[in-house]
Amino acid sequence: MAHGPAKGFSRWLYTTNHKDIGSMYLWFSFAMFLLGGVFALVIRAELFEPGLQIVEPGFFNQMTTMHGLVMVFGAVMPAFVGLANWMIPMMLGAPDMALPRMNNWSFWILPFAFAMMVSTLFMEGGGPNFGWTFYAPLSTTYAPPSVTFFIFAVHIMGASSIMGSINIIATILNMRAPGMTLMKMPLFVWTWLITAYLLIAVMPVLAGVVTMMLMDIHFGTSFFDAAGGGDPVLFQHVFWFFGHPEVYIMILPAFGIVSAIIPTFARKPLFGYSSMVYATASIAFLSFIVWAHHMFTVGLPIAGELFFMYATMLIAVPTGVKVFNWVTTMFRGSMTFETPMLFSIAFVILFTIGGFSGLMLAIAPADFQYHDTYFVVAHFHYVLVPGAIFSITAGVYYWLPKWCGNMYNETMGKVQFWLAFIGLNVTFFPMHFVGLAGMQRRVPDYNQFFADFNMISSMGAFLFGAAQLMLLYNVISTIMSGKKATDEVWEDPEGLEWTVPSPAPYHTFSTPPPIK
Amino acid sequence: MSGEGTYYVPEQSKLPIFASIGLFITVYGAAGWLNGGTPTLFTVGFIMFAMVLWSWFSIVIKENLAGLNDAQLKRSYVWAMGWFIFSEVMFFAAFFGALYYMRNISLPELGGDNTTNEILWSGFKEVWPLMVTPDMAANGTSATVVGPDINMSVTTADSIFTWLPFWNTAVLLTSSFTVHFAHTALKNNNKKGFNLWLGITVALGIIFLFLQAAEYIHAYAENLKIHHGAYGTTFFMLTGFHGLHVTMGTFMLLVMWLRSVLKGHFSHEDCFGFEAASWYWHFVDVVWVGLFIFVYILG
Amino acid sequence: MLITINRLMVWLFTPALLLLSNAQAIAQSAERSTINMPIGVTPVSQDVYGLHMTMFWWCVAIGVVVFGVMFYSMIVHRKSNGAKASNFHDSLGLEIAWTVLPFVILIIMAIPATSSLVKLYDTSESEVDVVITGYQWYWGYEYLDQDVKFFSRLSTPQEQIYNQAPKGENYLLEVDEPLVIPINKKVRFLVTSNDVIHAWWVPDLAVKRDAIPGYINESWARVEKPGTYRGVCAELCGKDHGFMPVVVKAVEQEEYEAWLGERREAAAKIKELTNKTFSLDELVVQGEAVYNKACVACHGANGEGGVGKAIAGSPIATGDMAAHIDIIVNGSKNNPLMAAYKETLSEVDTAAVITYQRNAFGNNTGDVVQPIDILKFKQGK
Numbered sequence A: 001m002a003h004g005p006a007k008g009f010s011r012w013l014y015t016t017n018h019k020d021i022g023s024m025y026l027w028f029s030f031a032m033f034l035l036g037g038v039f040a041l042v043i044r045a046e047l048f049e050p051g052l053q054i055v056e057p058g059f060f061n062q063m064t065t066m067h068g069l070v071m072v073f074g075a076v077m078p079a080f081v082g083l084a085n086w087m088i089p090m091m092l093g094a095p096d097m098a099l100p101r102m103n104n105w106s107f108w109i110l111p112f113a114f115a116m117m118v119s120t121l122f123m124e125g126g127g128p129n130f131g132w133t134f135y136a137p138l139s140t141t142y143a144p145p146s147v148t149f150f151i152f153a154v155h156i157m158g159a160s161s162i163m164g165s166i167n168i169i170a171t172i173l174n175m176r177a178p179g180m181t182l183m184k185m186p187l188f189v190w191t192w193l194i195t196a197y198l199l200i201a202v203m204p205v206l207a208g209v210v211t212m213m214l215m216d217i218h219f220g221t222s223f224f225d226a227a228g229g230g231d232p233v234l235f236q237h238v239f240w241f242f243g244h245p246e247v248y249i250m251i252l253p254a255f256g257i258v259s260a261i262i263p264t265f266a267r268k269p270l271f272g273y274s275s276m277v278y279a280t281a282s283i284a285f286l287s288f289i290v291w292a293h294h295m296f297t298v299g300l301p302i303a304g305e306l307f308f309m310y311a312t313m314l315i316a317v318p319t320g321v322k323v324f325n326w327v328t329t330m331f332r333g334s335m336t337f338e339t340p341m342l343f344s345i346a347f348v349i350l351f352t353i354g355g356f357s358g359l360m361l362a363i364a365p366a367d368f369q370y371h372d373t374y375f376v377v378a379h380f381h382y383v384l385v386p387g388a389i390f391s392i393t394a395g396v397y398y399w400l401p402k403w404c405g406n407m408y409n410e411t412m413g414k415v416q417f418w419l420a421f422i423g424l425n426v427t428f429f430p431m432h433f434v435g436l437a438g439m440q441r442r443v444p445d446y447n448q449f450f451a452d453f454n455m456i457s458s459m460g461a462f463l464f465g466a467a468q469l470m471l472l473y474n475v476i477s478t479i480m481s482g483k484k485a486t487d488e489v490w491e492d493p494e495g496l497e498w499t500v501p502s503p504a505p506y507h508t509f510s511t512p513p514p515i516k
Numbered sequence B: 001m002s003g004e005g006t007y008y009v010p011e012q013s014k015l016p017i018f019a020s021i022g023l024f025i026t027v028y029g030a031a032g033w034l035n036g037g038t039p040t041l042f043t044v045g046f047i048m049f050a051m052v053l054w055s056w057f058s059i060v061i062k063e064n065l066a067g068l069n070d071a072q073l074k075r076s077y078v079w080a081m082g083w084f085i086f087s088e089v090m091f092f093a094a095f096f097g098a099l100y101y102m103r104n105i106s107l108p109e110l111g112g113d114n115t116t117n118e119i120l121w122s123g124f125k126e127v128w129p130l131m132v133t134p135d136m137a138a139n140g141t142s143a144t145v146v147g148p149d150i151n152m153s154v155t156t157a158d159s160i161f162t163w164l165p166f167w168n169t170a171v172l173l174t175s176s177f178t179v180h181f182a183h184t185a186l187k188n189n190n191k192k193g194f195n196l197w198l199g200i201t202v203a204l205g206i207i208f209l210f211l212q213a214a215e216y217i218h219a220y221a222e223n224l225k226i227h228h229g230a231y232g233t234t235f236f237m238l239t240g241f242h243g244l245h246v247t248m249g250t251f252m253l254l255v256m257w258l259r260s261v262l263k264g265h266f267s268h269e270d271c272f273g274f275e276a277a278s279w280y281w282h283f284v285d286v287v288w289v290g291l292f293i294f295v296y297i298l299g
Numbered sequence C: 001m002l003i004t005i006n007r008l009m010v011w012l013f014t015p016a017l018l019l020l021s022n023a024q025a026i027a028q029s030a031e032r033s034t035i036n037m038p039i040g041v042t043p044v045s046q047d048v049y050g051l052h053m054t055m056f057w058w059c060v061a062i063g064v065v066v067f068g069v070m071f072y073s074m075i076v077h078r079k080s081n082g083a084k085a086s087n088f089h090d091s092l093g094l095e096i097a098w099t100v101l102p103f104v105i106l107i108i109m110a111i112p113a114t115s116s117l118v119k120l121y122d123t124s125e126s127e128v129d130v131v132i133t134g135y136q137w138y139w140g141y142e143y144l145d146q147d148v149k150f151f152s153r154l155s156t157p158q159e160q161i162y163n164q165a166p167k168g169e170n171y172l173l174e175v176d177e178p179l180v181i182p183i184n185k186k187v188r189f190l191v192t193s194n195d196v197i198h199a200w201w202v203p204d205l206a207v208k209r210d211a212i213p214g215y216i217n218e219s220w221a222r223v224e225k226p227g228t229y230r231g232v233c234a235e236l237c238g239k240d241h242g243f244m245p246v247v248v249k250a251v252e253q254e255e256y257e258a259w260l261g262e263r264r265e266a267a268a269k270i271k272e273l274t275n276k277t278f279s280l281d282e283l284v285v286q287g288e289a290v291y292n293k294a295c296v297a298c299h300g301a302n303g304e305g306g307v308g309k310a311i312a313g314s315p316i317a318t319g320d321m322a323a324h325i326d327i328i329v330n331g332s333k334n335n336p337l338m339a340a341y342k343e344t345l346s347e348v349d350t351a352a353v354i355t356y357q358r359n360a361f362g363n364n365t366g367d368v369v370q371p372i373d374i375l376k377f378k379q380g381k
């Protein structure tokens, strides 16, 4: 085994090291976040005022679609995989991921998949313009020809996710240091174990549904065509069977990160560790039986409607357990508020708000008014941006000193937090109002009635974007210079990753560490 | 997980990046081809991808023979194969789900006693196998989505022995036993028996594929095609994807057989490559049983 | 712009709290609220509004408790205050309590939700039935058993959309012909689509139903107050998804019947016109109007094309007449965007637009086609 990284660019191309691969995932994800963010800024710029000013409606739809796809599949998921790559082997006392070469393959598929997806924007007829949920028949019979490229991009992206998840499961189940029993694993590892199962269960279903699209488009099958006995709603069932678990895929690892950070800065062990594990598992289980809450208005029979409403509401219970556990962890602690903690606290508050609006959406009769309005957009940005994005940011600040050996600039971190926090609320809170007042999603133009709040939203979006550039600057300058971090970095944090030097050596544990 | 020596973390490898490029060219080429282009790019990519995978597997085999793989790593492979098969199960689940949905939800709605039928598809009756599509029932000769002329269901009980799917089932089920016998032979250190039983399994796989091809030719000749409404759709998609998996499974077993016959690989304690292929084979078999019941018998 | 910024300042400095306490008051006033759901004008919409507010206040209450405890700890148990960390990390009792309590709350929420849903789903015993069909990008309405059928398109002029004219009050929420329904009658909506999925939504009626091609979804409303209620298409349906509003006019029964009578007469007149022979000029004038309403979005104001092919110099619009009629009546086989207009354009309008296309944009063919020819073409099919 070589002891240091190879020189030059081939280090990154050929690497089998979990830290290298983790870093590549994280950088890739950040690039995609900026790209998805630029798409969002196009959306917000067009929506700054009523009337069409910047883009044509057809292109606007492409922006909405690409924004959703790039953020979900390009930014959030790879970021969590990146953190998993970096942290899981260190947290378990393992030498590396279980299957290092496949690990590198999982990563390298992604840049190609996204190059293929983004290249559709330049094709004749334009890129995907049917929303990130690509409902048939808009995405089949009525789609631009580039949809074929989109379909194959989804296929290989799915292959990457499946291989990544298999790797994570094998690592967690097979690579733990002696004595690291399952119930001693950090919650981040637990949440990822469960997330990986979700991924393996639903990514193939996504592959299945895009395959059906491909067949309907090119081979004349009738999956989604009533004339031949199919049903456009079938598409939605299959899509959401994937899609709903997918949204938990984007939040469970976040729960893990926050569960690592809050105890550290409250200086108190995590409250209710085992109930956290069970709650995560319950959420995962429930996530398979709630999908049709996205389809309350498609005309399901009332029994189905009721079933999916009740099942969806149930998710509030295990999620509540988590929120209560975090709050109780803080209670009677000795708290300090470094940047990772600020992001984590904001996570708990804002995610809960997003969860509340989710619960309102779950009430089927009320969803008849909310569905496909900006109220839904507000809901999911509250769970995704201060949820997924904030937790990732918190994790980056928390572990960055361990990764590169340097301490980030705390003042800048705090300023960035406040900018992001304000920007985010200014952007997304007013969306609740315009949604309730009747503004539908996925439109480039609207009545003046909604003008004020849209303008506020747009200004918030640019503020939030600026905050992200600040994060980029802070991270780069920490890596380049910055004062040396201690091995423990924080005050008596829990976990094996803090027992190794900062920066963590290229190969962490060639022999398993002792576990208390 | 007691101290089992050091886990084998491979050196740098060019395989992943080349595999990614190969895969990328394959799918990019496929998309271009489907959109009216030529198959050239697809072919180039596919060959490249296949070559990379070939050398990837060769390297893994060499490492194993060189004794680099400890028991722990082998367990990783076991987990990986297991969960890969699970992902395949979910992939098929999507298609079985579609079949279920069409037969039990969408067709009854289209052909039921309700406003959908009354206003949009009057005259359509839901009968499975679906020979008359809603389009045909409602729009007569100007229909664009027409049904097939024949279906593959068994007509009478005594014609079952001349019914091809029956023989396909027999062939595939038998092959599940023979692959198991091969495994038992290997466990008993009986390499000859192993080669024999495995060879028979491969042969059965190939026979199955021939029969399947014959069925397709018959179907197309008698005007049962993939674009013939819900029946054509589900019939060809389910059997087609299964057929693709049988092809892959047969290929895997063939490679294992060649490794054993030509190179003398596999011993009773080191045979995971074969075991993985055989699990895959059992999985393909189970899927067929599902197909046989839901596509053919209840068809 | 200046005014907008002024109003903006007011909003920016309006504390969120004010807004919460005002929500109810604002919503109850006759004005539409900019921050909340309309109460609406049907029993169901009022139910839904009630549910919405109940849910909202539950969430506020739970939020107050959870965030209250959290902020209390953050203020009191901070290190800079000299707080010493205690070490407790488990309590079965607490865990059970905060599992059971939310569960109970959820049951309390689910009960009224269930009963509202049952009401919402009961489409039996309707007094008026309307078939609503979504098209890219307008709505078609057909009164079952009444022989009345028409289309309802956005009537906001392009200049307003492209900021070349000041925007009217109902910008993007106005149509040429609204759906007219009687008040205090159970009206059943049978919603379907001709192409992609749309969704027919009127907030004041609390009706939102997906329009799915090949299937019919049912919904209903009993409007209690006469008035004009505006809604939109609420499912992404392509380019002009944002430009296919819904307008419903609820009127007294007599007015409704009078309107229906007029409509029937108009339909009869159109039938009559079909048999009339028009001059080239008459057809071109009418054809231009049809073109600018139905075709201009894709084929351009000067027939230069865009999403659709150019009409100026088009081989079809200058060549064989039958092919020209065919592509408009039956749509293009190659591109679903060029939809079939056999249902959506009357024979007169079809003849007019064809004549127009053959004589405008430099296509000076001099050809004329009469409505009766279109009718024959359609019947021949």
Ligand code: HEA
Pocket (backbone or CB within 6 Å): A133, A247, A248, A250, A251, A293, A294, A312, A313, A315, A316, A317, A319, A320, A321, A323, A351, A352, A353, A354, A355, A356, A357, A358, A359, A361, A362, A363, A367, A370, A371, A372, A376, A379, A380, A383, A384, A387, A388, C059, C062, C066, C102, C103, C105, C106
């Ligand atoms: C990270 C992603 C994420 C997460 C975690 C969630 C969480 C939840 N979501 Fe959300 N959702 C999305 C992402 C997410 N969602 C996306 C992307 C869409 C739109 C997709 C599209 O159409 O494009 C969507 C859409 C969506 C809809 C469809 C709306 C529509 O289109 O009409 C619904 C409906 O039920 C819903 C419900 C919920 C619920 C009940 C939860 C619950 O899990 C929330 C549970 C949490 C809490 C409730 C708060 C904490 C709990 C307590 C403090 C306990 C006590 C509380 C009570 C008893 C009330 N979501």
Ligand code: HEA
Pocket (backbone or CB within 6 Å): A033, A034, A035, A036, A037, A038, A040, A041, A043, A044, A064, A065, A067, A068, A069, A071, A072, A075, A076, A130, A131, A132, A133, A377, A381, A384, A385, A388, A389, A427, A441, A442, A443, A461, A462, A464, A465, A466, A468, A469
């Ligand atoms: C994790 C997922 C995620 C994230 C993080 C975000 C982040 C943001 N999203 Fe959204 N969004 C979705 C997932 C996400 N989104 C999904 C799934 C949809 C539904 C799509 C659909 O309907 O199909 C959606 C839809 C959606 C809409 C509705 C569009 C419509 O209905 O037409 C809007 C509108 O405002 C919006 C806005 C934003 C904004 C302002 C951000 C901001 O947080 C973004 C902030 C980031 C930046 C602004 C980047 C900073 C970069 C720069 C400043 C430039 C630097 C450039 C270089 C260096 C090259 N998003």
Ligand code: CUA
Pocket (backbone or CB within 6 Å): C134, C135, C137, C197, C198, C199, C233, C234, C235, C236, C237, C238, C240, C241, C242, C244
């Ligand atoms: Cu029609 Cu959106």
Ligand SMILES: [Cu+2]
Pocket (backbone or CB within 6 Å): A243, A244, A247, A290, A291, A293, A294
């Ligand atoms: Cu969901």
